[in-house]
Amino acid sequence: MVGEILLNLQDVAELEDKSWEAINKSVRRGKINAIKIETNARCGFEYRVNLDELSDKAKAKYFARLKGNEQLAIPDIIDDNEVYNLEDLTAEQRDQAFYWEGVLKEYKSYIRDCFKNKTEKTEEFVNVFNAKNKTNLTVRTLYDKQKMYKKYGAAALADGRKAREKRGHKIDERVWSIFLQWWLDENQRSVSYVYTVLSRYVSDHEELSMLKLPSEPTFRRAVEELPKPVIKFFREGNKAFEDDCLPYIIRTYENIYSNDFWSSDYHTLDMMVRDDITGEVYRPHIVGWIDIRSRKILSMRLRKESDSDGVVLSFRDAALKYGLPSKVYLDNGREFLTYAFGGRGKRKDGSASNYGTNILDRIGVEMVNAIVKNAKAKVVERIFKQVTSEFAKLFITYCGNRPGNRPERHNKVLKNVDNIPYASEIKEELLAYVEGWYNLKSSKAEGLKGKCPNECYSSLLVNKRKITDDQANILLTRNERKQSVDRNGVYVKVGTEKVWFYDAEFVALYQGQKVYARFDPDELTSIRVYDEHEKFLTVLDRAAEGGYEGVADTEAMKKVNSDKKKVKTIVKNFIENKEKIMEAPEMRDVVINIARQNIENDNSTYDADILEGMFINENIDYKKAVGDVEVNFSKMIENAKKQKEKDGN
Template identity: 35%
Template sequence: METLTLQELAELKGCHRVRIQQLVTEGFYKSVQVKNSRGRLVHAIPLDQLTEEEQQKYYQSKGILNTKIEVQNAEKLELMSTEEREECVFWENVINEWQSFRNKENARNKSEVDELFITKMKLEHPELNISTSILYRKFKALKNGDLEGLIDKRGKAKKGYTKIDEHVWQVFLSFLLDQAKHPLRKCYQYTQLYIQNKAPELYEDIPAYCTFTRHVKSDIPDAILTLGRDGDKAFDDRCAPYIRRTYDNMDSNDYWIGDNHTIDVIVGDGEKTFRLYLTAFMDARSGIMTCIYITDTPSSQASIYSLRRGIKKYGIPKNVYLDNGREFLTFDFGGSGHRKKKKDEDKFTPPPILERLGINMVNALVRNAKAKIIERRFLDFKNSISRLFATYTGGNVVEKPEILKVELKNGNIPEKQAFIKEIEELIEYYLNYEEYNGAVAADKGKRKIDVYQENLHTKTTATEEQLNLMMLRSTRAQKVTRRGVSLKIGGTQLDYFNNELIMQMLNKKVYLRYDPDDLSKVRVYDLDDRFIMEVESDNVAVLEYGASKDEVKLAMAKTRELKKVAKEAIKDSIIANIDRNTALELLLKSAKDNKDSDVSKPNYDLEILNADEKPMLYKVHDVDLDKMNINSIKRQGGDYYA
């Protein structure tokens, strides 16, 4: 503890020693007893009882630098490494200790004291390079606020550094920051060749290859390398700042995120094995899957079925967040989104289903790696559910279990319909009931389904009839012909016709809305989206087989298959040189033979009757329209003037 005698404090404050004694008596200072140079106990005042200005004045009078004095150019600390900062602190402590050591009262010869202090430091720090001149130089640097003067820079100025000419470096970067992704060594070789041809005077001064690699690692930021060598998308995905979505102020049903997922389980239907697809929508606020539909192939129809299921149970969302797949961006479901082309802007398109439901569609940026947050839920589905089944395939070859072949050989294959039922139950009543692990800290520990219910403040619903009407599929615009209007399903054209439609709308453009599960009728709308009428199908034969879209497709597939088999059977059964002409020749010969052999005579009386039938339509004489108009005017009491 540093102290001042009463006399030293009086000299420092510029007053008499008696005044200091008086201040001690009054309790302004608290004195302590210390031994003086003669070993006697005297009263002294601890230095920390003085003001900062008085302490600074004391240190200056002793020639000691106060470590609390603000150092000039302190901002240079930010440019130093951790090691350099530690070196500054070390030398600051050494200098202060040295000054205290040499300014003690019993120190008579300063030079001897300095030598003793240097010896002491060498014993405590054998690796330290220290001398009297170094101490004075460090002291001067610290006193002047020159922090860099405290750092030993010997060998550091050029350590790991070789100068590369600016023009040479730019040439090297031109080859390096190219999306061809030339290897670094090739960039170096190309640089040598370029300089040799374009600037030969710089060729001899090109440093070694390792110098360039060192500068690439130390001088080129990763963001620049990524943008230059991998392009804009890679930069956006890996380096660009991203927008953090906030969920605290979001309600349930504000946003549903939709996507498709290939289920990593092989199932069967008795004839073949395959994998199914899950079309799902996830509520962004709670993380529950609101819409579930399992299908053989992702399609816009599967998206509609999935959305319809979710709406019936959870209500209509305000927004849906979709990627740019064709199963979502079809013209009559969500619209074209980013797929819309300029040439289609003037073409008529019916209002899509999402618009009729009042749902705003938000599309992810094309090929945006940060957009698919529902993929996390699909990963949960894979790890929690898909792995439970014997025929789990894994998401890739690396994940594929070795036992899969054995399970398939033994026939341990889930049956399709039973599998679908189990998956729907597990998603609805297992995954949706798991603990919430989203971004809102206040909801941690709750079940997802409870988070959904707590944050559902408004639920928009629709009756079954309204939902049926709003979720009908649409066609593009078509002209009403003499055969009415038509749908093309699975390569088959279904016609819809009635007299009223032909009489009122012939050659006018309309579009149709239809239910894929009931193709027996369609609803006809004009291009201003006004309902005209409902028209029944004219394809009785097709509808007798089956009225749904899938059934029509299946029927056509079976018809084509049967036709192929029949053709093969005919080909195997006929003689190649017998054709249609052969049959004709046979019939002609038979007719000739019958003619030649017919020698019979009639054995009845012939009676000819006069036909007195009158035609239904009589010939109408020419009509004098002028005469008819004159008579009409006279009958109504008017006068006619020629």
């Protein structure tokens, strides 16, 4: 029986290795006997727990602290149902496990032919080991490690304290759910502001008021561990979520020929030009066609407006020079989906589907429409954006792609009409730039392998590169470089090619985090993924790849659409699960209620110790009421005196 030693709840929590909230809940439910002591706390009292109420482990830790002897501290109690696996450990923890396994093997070999008392032999081993390795190994530690090794294997020898510290934050799940419902909002409230309001709300809440709210940095660290897709969806909106977090179709180029696919697009040129005839100053549009396999620009026209005529004329220019493509890959804009050129595509309906034969049908060219809002798959958009930006910046009338990027001199330049080039000059120089600069510049784009577009186009590389035995021999069983989980998953490089692997749930929870990939070079159907500490996470299967035609493309689209739905469902369910724990009130209501309470409790007075009056200056000269004759008061007084003296006589 330990004497009367009373401890506060925080000390009890530390001794029992539990949270303050858990100890407080046990006390209030009567699981731990405690007494109330009057204090200056918010509720007027605090709980005190007798040391006798604590577990034997906690008591030992308490007396160990008093004596300053760390060896009396009892090691962590291990759950018999817990399964230990080396892959569940970080690389640092595995090194620790292997180290202790070596120590135990050395100890076993040392006492194998023991003629002395085993205890004496063990103490002798510890002394020899410490002298040789300059360590502080104790007999008790050695026995503890031996016991763990026999019961759970090598994985149990690792020190798990650091891992336990990183498993989570000591934030009550109800408080955390309210915080997330307020913070995960498109208004993008700051952590500091939400924490301030949350602190006041918790203190005024009957059920939560007894909780000890963690510090603001704790919430900041917890927020940093939220999945990137969750933050994108709830704080930046669905558009940002779909653009940055959902997978897109990975196009391959090795299995198509030059002239198999052409693509076209309109783009606004970031400069001002002058009409040759009317002198009108305007910002021109360019329309052109590229060969998707080689990314070669086949034709380009300068237009005052974006219309279907420019599409047809520029297509004709390319066809006359380079022949006809097998298929064209077009945007869903009104300029391309016209009845005359290629038909209405996906926009056609029952009343408009039976129109006459269009141009592409007559020449035997099939039209393929891009997926709406799938800019990643539209190669032509990226190429034209690059070309128009580089070319426009060569001229003094460059105006930027938006007002914020406009040069300061822009308006001054336009005041002098001689500074503005004619449209015909720009057309000629644009064609020279395309043919003599862009098409002849080497590129590292996928499939070009350092060649320029003209070289790739003429070489007609049509076969997808196969992995040879020599290439397979240079593959490692681990990708030596860390990579961030992309919205398309994780990749490994085979030669110069990226092979992608994907799982919707994994990407939803780990996107943006650093990982390693391990794989079998003879079997690239799946890979094993580890975090940056080399702790095993999951197995990913190879992602579906699509081209620009055929069954493979259709199946890839189906797979990507299915994965998009899975990712969005996982992200949406994230906040819904938090709401089930405890529904948060409207943050606006909480702030206004707090403000009104502050007004009611405001006892400020505005009485000053000294009151100062406002006095009128008596020396003010007033204007005469009537007349303009000046009154001589001195003479009047003198006459009055004379009159008084006269009356006295």
